Amino acid sequence: MNWGIAMGNENKEFPELDSMFKAANTHAARPSDDLMARIFEDAARVQAGFPTRPAMLDVPGIWKQLFRVLGGWPAMGGLVAATVTGIWIGVNPPNGLSDGISQVAQAYLGIDDAAYLIDITPGSEFDLGEEAL
């Protein structure tokens, strides 16, 4: 991007141009009292013709604000996908994950007896039921 190349060279002949701009800003044309009065009158006349239904200031609700803070629809898509995947892994863990959990438990907790671990793989409830009998 070279937008700045032309800048600074355009008023070489008259370097005081910036002070002229400042003077123009200070000595701006001002609206006369008559103009202000006409504008007040216009405002009152137009306002008198408005319908009675009030316009609402558009302030977003808490859920809308949370939605924006989290990153909008792209972030929501990722959040939903991660949630569904987590629930699915919890309900139906892949083979080997239970073994891995047992090994980690033994390493960190010193648990030797696998009975302390809850196995929610399908069919285990029937084994527990038979032992109770």
Place this chain on the structure above:
Amino acid sequence: MPLDAMNDISDEALLVLFANGDKAAARALTLRLTPRVMAHAYRLLGIHADAEDVAQEAMLRLWRIAPDWRQGEAQVSTWLYRVVANLCADRWRRPRGVALEAIAEPEDGTASAADQMLERARANALQGALDRLPMRQRQAVVLRHIEGLPNPEIAQIMAISARAVESLTARGKRALSADLAGKRDELGYSDG
């Protein structure tokens, strides 16, 4: 609501209050926006009476659009600058035969009378040079260097790219420099 309490309220919120019938909001918006609209119209037209007509019409359009204003889409001031530009463009298309008017304004007491006269002479000379610029260059230079708006906002007002704004302002400044270079002495710049 008292007028002083409205100083911190945004233009857009005031416009909503106005649409709901709040008379103080009408007054606050008029006092806040009319001087800017008037100054901008004069810079584009160079004729006080025409600038007043444009300012009144621009504010009237603001009052009328208030109930249908789409919040968050554009700043009120940006919208007004665009309306003023369009109204001025309509007037530029008409034949013009009125000479440049000097800006008359009250003394503000912050500078000596001689300094004020010199400053006013500079402002009037610049206005004369602005009047000789092509319409789009004049608009871009005024918005960038006198109103002090950032290029993206000017691009929005003029419905062109930021790069085109850069180009217009650069060409405009070159033309102004060439125009004013011969008047350095009378504008009090001769002694450095």
